[in-house]
Every structure is written in C-alpha cells, then in structure tokens.
Amino acid sequence: MTRDLSRDLHDLAARTAASLPAGGLDVGTLTGRTRRRRRVRTAITGVCAAGVVAVLAGGAAFVGREQPAPVPADTPTVSPSPTLPAPSATPTVRAVALPPGDPSAPFGTCGALASTPPASGVAATWLTSAGVLAASVPAGEPLGVWGELVPPGDDASLQAVGYPAAGPRFAVLRDGVVVAGGTDLYGGARDDLDLHPVWFEGMGSPVYDGTVALTVCDPGDGSADVGASLPAGDYTLLAWTPVAGLGTTELPDAFWTGERTAEEIVAASGATWVAALAEPVPFSIVGTAEEAVSTDPGEVPSLDVPTSEQPPVCGVPAPAGPSSPLGFSLTTSTPTTTLAAGEEVAVTGVLTAGPGGRWSLGTPQLDLVVSTDGVVVGATLVPADGWMFLLDLGPGTPYDVGATSLLTTCSGGGGVPGTPLPPGTYTVHPVMHLSHPEVWTPAGGTQEGPQGWVDVVGEPFEVTVR
Amino acid sequence: MTWEDELGRVVAERGGALVAYARLLTGDLHAAQDLVQDALVNAFTRRRTRPVDEVEAYVRRAILNAYLDGWRRRRRLDQVVHLVATQTHASDETSAVGDRADVAAALDALSPRERACVVLRFYDDLTLPEIAHRLGVSDGAVKRYLSDARRRLEPLLGPQPDLLDDVPTIAKGARR
Numbered sequence: 025m026t027r028d029l030s031r032d033l034h035d036l037a038a039r040t041a042a043s044l045p046a047g048g049l050d051v052g053t054l055t056g057r058t059r060r061r062r063r064v065r066t067a068i069t070g071v072c073a074a075g076v077v078a079v080l081a082g083g084a085a086f087v088g089r090e091q092p093a094p095v096p097a098d099t100p101t102v103s104p105s106p107t108l109p110a111p112s113a114t115p116t117v118r119a120v121a122l123p124p125g126d127p128s129a130p131f132g133t134c135g136a137l138a139s140t141p142p143a144s145g146v147a148a149t150w151l152t153s154a155g156v157l158a159a160s161v162p163a164g165e166p167l168g169v170w171g172e173l174v175p176p177g178d179d180a181s182l183q184a185v186g187y188p189a190a191g192p193r194f195a196v197l198r199d200g201v202v203v204a205g206g207t208d209l210y211g212g213a214r215d216d217l218d219l220h221p222v223w224f225e226g227m228g229s230p231v232y233d234g235t236v237a238l239t240v241c242d243p244g245d246g247s248a249d250v251g252a253s254l255p256a257g258d259y260t261l262l263a264w265t266p267v268a269g270l271g272t273t274e275l276p277d278a279f280w281t282g283e284r285t286a287e288e289i290v291a292a293s294g295a296t297w298v299a300a301l302a303e304p305v306p307f308s309i310v311g312t313a314e315e316a317v318s319t320d321p322g323e324v325p326s327l328d329v330p331t332s333e334q335p336p337v338c339g340v341p342a343p344a345g346p347s348s349p350l351g352f353s354l355t356t357s358t359p360t361t362t363l364a365a366g367e368e369v370a371v372t373g374v375l376t377a378g379p380g381g382r383w384s385l386g387t388p389q390l391d392l393v394v395s396t397d398g399v400v401v402g403a404t405l406v407p408a409d410g411w412m413f414l415l416d417l418g419p420g421t422p423y424d425v426g427a428t429s430l431l432t433t434c435s436g437g438g439g440v441p442g443t444p445l446p447p448g449t450y451t452v453h454p455v456m457h458l459s460h461p462e463v464w465t466p467a468g469g470t471q472e473g474p475q476g477w478v479d480v481v482g483e484p485f486e487v488t489v490r
Numbered sequence: 491m492t493w494e495d496e497l498g499r500v501v502a503e504r505g506g507a508l509v510a511y512a513r514l515l516t517g518d519l520h521a522a523q524d525l526v527q528d529a530l531v532n533a534f535t536r537r538r539t540r541p542v543d544e545v546e547a548y549v550r551r552a553i554l555n556a557y558l559d560g561w562r563r564r565r566r567l568d569q570v571v572h573l574v575a576t577q578t579h580a581s582d583e584t585s586a587v588g589d590r591a592d593v594a595a596a597l598d599a600l601s602p603r604e605r606a607c608v609v610l611r612f613y614d615d616l617t618l619p620e621i622a623h624r625l626g627v628s629d630g631a632v633k634r635y636l637s638d639a640r641r642r643l644e645p646l647l648g649p650q651p652d653l654l655d656d657v658p659t660i661a662k663g664a665r666r
C-alpha cells in the first residue's frame with residue numbers, strides 16, 4: 025500500500041496543533057525572557073555603527089548563499105559613548121571601543137566584515153559544524169565552543185581533503201564585524217595538517233572543544249581597546265575550516281604506512297585552500313566585567329597510568345570507580361533503577377578533559393559495564409567497524425556522552441551485542457575508554473600517553489531488572 | 491501594538507502550528523517546545539516589530555537550524571539511539587501498516603538530516619534546490635538524504651515513489 029506521506033505529515037502536525045492550544049507555550053514566561061534579553065541588548069557601551077548588518081543565525085549570509093546588504097565604505101568609526109554616571113551603589117561602566125568595520129580586512133580577521141568572502145572561496149560541499157556550550161555568557165568569561173569538519177553525506181564522488189590538525193577557526197562578530205577571536209583552538213601555534221579520508225568509517229576529523237577568549241581583538245590601527253572584555257550584548261560565532269581537495273576519494277597507502285606526511289600529500293596535490301563554513305551561531309554576553317577571567321590550564325598530569333588492552337570481558341573484576349586517570353573525570357545521571365524485561369536504560373553524562381593542555385584521543389560510545397558481586401557479567405559496548413570517534417579537547421573542557429541500551433552480556437565482537445541479562449539486581453559502571461591519548465602544550469608540543477585504553481570510570485549505580 | 495502584544499498574538503495564533511512543525515523534526519514534544527521558545531525569544535529580542543507572517547517564517551527557519559545544530563552536537567549519541575530505533579521498528583513493521591500514527595514512528599527511523607529533508611519536502615513542499623539552500627548543502631546531498639530516507643521508510647510505510655521526484659514551486663505562504 026502506498027502511503028500519502030504529505031497528507032500523513034500534515035495530519036500529524038494538525039493533530040499535534042489541535043491537541044495543544046498555543047502549542048502549550050507560556051506567554052508570560054516567554055515575555056519575561058524576551059524582556060530580559062532586550063534589556064541586555066540595550067545596555068550597549070559604545071557599539072552601534074549605522075548601516076552595519078547583523079548576521080542572523082536563521083539566515084546565513086556568506087558567499088554562495090544569500091548576500092547581506094553591503095556595508096557602506098564610509099562606515100563610521102565606533103566612538104565610545106560617554107562614561108555613564110555612577111550611582112553610589114553601582115560601579116561605573118567603562119565604555120569599550122570595538123574594532124570598526126574594515127571592508128579591506130581579510131575574511132575572519134579582526135575588523136573584517138561578515139560580507140567579506142574568503143579570499144580563495146568557499147568549499148562547495150564540505151562544511152564545518154560548530155556551536156557554543158552556552159547561549160549566554162557572563163562578561164569576562166571565555167566562550168565554550170565546539171567545531172568539526174563534516175562531509176555533506178555519503179557520496180562516492182567526494183574527494184578526500186587536507187585540513188589543519190588544529191581544527192576549525194573561530195571568530196566572534198558583533199553587528200557584522202569581527203571583534204574577537206579569528207584563530208583556532210591552538211591559538212595558531214600548531215601548523216601541521218591532517219587528512220580526512222571520507223570513507224574511513226567513523227574516523228573523520230576530531231570534534232574540537234575549547235574556549236574562545238571574549239576580549240577585543242587588535243585591528244592594528246589603534247582604534248580599539250585591545251584585550252578589554254567584550255561588553256554585554258548580542259554576538260555571533262563564526263567558524264570555518266580551511267580545506268584542500270586532494271583530487272582523490274582514496275588516500276595513498278603511503279599515508280597509512282607513514283612513508284609520506286599529510287603535508288607532503290597536500291603539497292603534491294597542488295590543491296587550493298578554501299573555507300568550509302559553519303552556520304553562524306548567536307550568543308549573548310551579559311553583565312559587566314572590568315577584566316577578563318584568566319584561565320589557567322594547570323599542569324599536565326602523569327601520563328604513566330594503567331591501561332586495559334580491550335573492552336571489558338565478562339568474568340574479570342568490576343572496574344573501580346569513580347576514577348580520574350590523566351585528570352579526566354566522568355559524571356553521569358542516575359537513570360531509573362528498575363527496568364522491565366526488554367526495557368533499555370538511558371544514561372547521559374559529561375566527560376571532562378584533563379588539565380595542562382589539549383588532549384587528542386579516540387573513544388567509542390559510553391560503555392555501561394555490569395557486575396554482580398564485583399565480577400563483570402555484561403557490557404553494552406559492541407565492538408564494530410566505525411565505532412570509534414576522535415576528540416580534541418581543551419584542558420578541563422566538558423564533552424557530552426551517553427548510552428541507551430539493553431543491559432546485556434559481553435559482546436563477542438563483530439558488531440553483535442550480547443544477550444539480555446536475566447532478571448536480577450546489578451551494579452552498572454559507566455566507563456569511557458580513551459584510546460591512545462596524547463596531550464599538546466605550547467612549550468612541549470605533543471606528548472604521547474600510554475598505548476592501549478585508559479578507562480575513566482563514573483559513579484556506579486544499582487539497577488534491578490524485573 | 492507593542493512587541494509584547496505581538497508576541498502574545500503569535501503564540502496564540504501560530505504557537506500550535508510552530509510546535510507541531512518542530513515536533514515533526516524532533517519527534518519529541520518537549521524538545522519541540524524548547525526549540526520554539528528559543529526561536530521566539532530570539533525573534534522578539536530584535537527591536538523592529540514585524541508582521542506575524544514574517545515572524546513565523548523566521549521562527550520556522552530558526553527551528554530547523556537549531557534542530558540540526560543540536561543534532562550535530564549530539565551526533566555521536568544519536569548514532570546509538572538511531573540504531574536502537576531502527577531495530578525496534580523493524581520488528582514492528584508487520585503491525586504498522588494502515589495506522590497513520592506509524593508515520594511518527596517511521597520518522598524516528600530516519601537520521602536528523604534525512605528527517606529534515608522529508609519534512610521540508612512533504613510538509614513545507616519545497617523543491618530539491620530549495621531544500622538544499624535551506625540546509626546549506628548541495629542538491630546532490632539532498633537527493634542522497636531523500637534516497638536513504640526512502641530506503642528506510644518503504645519497509646514501514648509502503649512504496650514512496652514521490653520521495654525523489656522534484657516538484658514545481660508551489661504558492662508560498664499557505665498556512666496549514
């Protein structure tokens with residue numbers, strides 16, 4: 025029987041709309057949130073160049089897509105507003121001069137306009153996916169960001185690309201002008217390349233997590249308060265990854281054997297570097313701050329930690345936790361503690377990176393290791409092709425993890441899960457397996473961690489299967 | 491009319507339709523309401539008041555972008571959830587045919603981008619190039635997503651020959 029999908033979708037939507045007056049939305053709450061946001065937006069201390077177009081998240085405006093209105097060549101220089109009078113109980117708010125819009129500034133640099141395209145063009149198919157960890161940031165604090173180079177879908181005609189191992193670049197715009205950032209999460213200190221092989225299941229580019237300092241960048245002409253905390257208001261995160269198409273869908277064997285480096289392969293391809301853009305992401309800065317919060321990355325911990333050679337097998341001692349090897353930690357939710365037969369358990373949590381530097385590692389999905397009387401009787405992780413993904417995390421950066429699964433015996437591998445555990449009471453140990461972790465610091469470069477798997481164990485909890 | 495009045499009017503008149511649209515994408519009512527609320531706050535934070543139709547169009551685009559952005563952030567989690575959902579539906583397919591409610595269940599079998607393409611194609615009646623523009627991908631990528639969606643939906647809903655057929659642009663602005 026052929027279903028009329030259009031009719032079914034409209035009926036589905038109509039039933040949802042009919043069952044929920046006003047969508048179940050609370051106008052009072054919405055009005056309050058909006059009023060607070062509008063108040064913050066009004067509290068500007070010196071930025072509102074006439075004619076500059078804001079970059080909206082809902083309608084990306086870059087080369088190859090919709091074009092924003094061009095900025096007049098005589099965009100007025102931003103002038104600080106007069107210092108506000110200080111009531112006795114309120115500190116004086118110092119005006120902050122932001123970089124003026126410069127039509128000649130290259131894409132993504134300080135003072136560049138949102139309408140300025142990348143010099144060599146925009147990637148036709150490759151994209152950057154990016155976001156912020158919080159939509160609202162207190163003034164003076166850095167912005168948590170993440171970014172990842174993403175191919176647009178399965179397609180045998182897609183070329184492999186070279187890209188900077190330091191990952192995407194991030195810039196912060198206000199009213200269509202770059203006012204902060206403009207570099208990668210390594211601060212421009214790392215210049216090696218990596219290759220995205222397209223068809224290597226699950227092993228694309230890493231997800232890069234870190235922070236962008238929300239301080240005024242230097243346009244080079246003395247017009248801005250360089251280093252000052254950005255004032256309260258609405259901003260936009262712009263992310264992009266330089267990519268170079270290699271003219272092939274397969275990477276040469278010499279790359280995998282180590283005979284040729286990524287840099288040599290990219291140079292030999294003669295490729296042009298273009299920008300894989302991300303959708304702009306809006307966020308807000310709230311409050312005031314005299315100075316930016318300084319973030320101390322801490323010391324790199326000892327890399328001499330125990331490892332496990334493979335995912336937990338049944339019959340061995342249960343993992344001890346919570347544990348924090350390499351300074352990593354895992355915190356998880358405590359889900360429902362009673363499951364019906366055939367019911368899945370859903371656990372979400374946060375893996376927080378260790379201190380000292382940027383951490384690169386591979387990891388599969390969150391593993392729920394199950395024990396009885398201190399002995400492993402099951403695990404939800406199923407070894408299979410494409411089960412690993414790469415992370416590149418700043419010191420102390422959080423990364424969301426989770427698992428939704430039946431509690432099963434240990435998998436025998438080959439993509440085949442174990443069998444559901446029988447009724448009984450079990451102890452569940454959330455575990456993140458970190459594969460071949462490395463840490464990079466500006467002074468020391470890359471230090472390799474232990475070979476094999478380092479297990480970060482979260483707080484155990486009991487579950488009863490009925 | 492003040493912006494507060496406009497916001498109240500949009501919620502009263504279009505809140506149900508907006509949440510319904512977001513729910514087609516997310517499959518979850520609470521997630522849909524969160525998307526709509528965030529989009530409305532963003533829309534009305536900007537000072538210039540706009541006609542209700544324009545606000546709705548902006549909010550619908552913001553919902554789509556926020557949904558896809560949320561998926562990109564949780565992509566590794568969704569790989570696990572998606573696999574589980576597919577297995578569940580495979581076992582239910584013999585009882586699903588004929589029940590319109592199974593369309594909602596069938597949508598759960600799609601990846602977020604496949605789902606977005608299906609909603610934009612069959613609910614928003616966009617052409618393939620329009621879908622590509624809305625998602626910021628190539629026309630070819632949209633065809634791939636719809637092709638993959640057809641492979642997943644047909645065992646559950648029967649043949650879907652229209653999934654890859656392009657359609658002429660229809661009159662915009664029709665409310666549903």
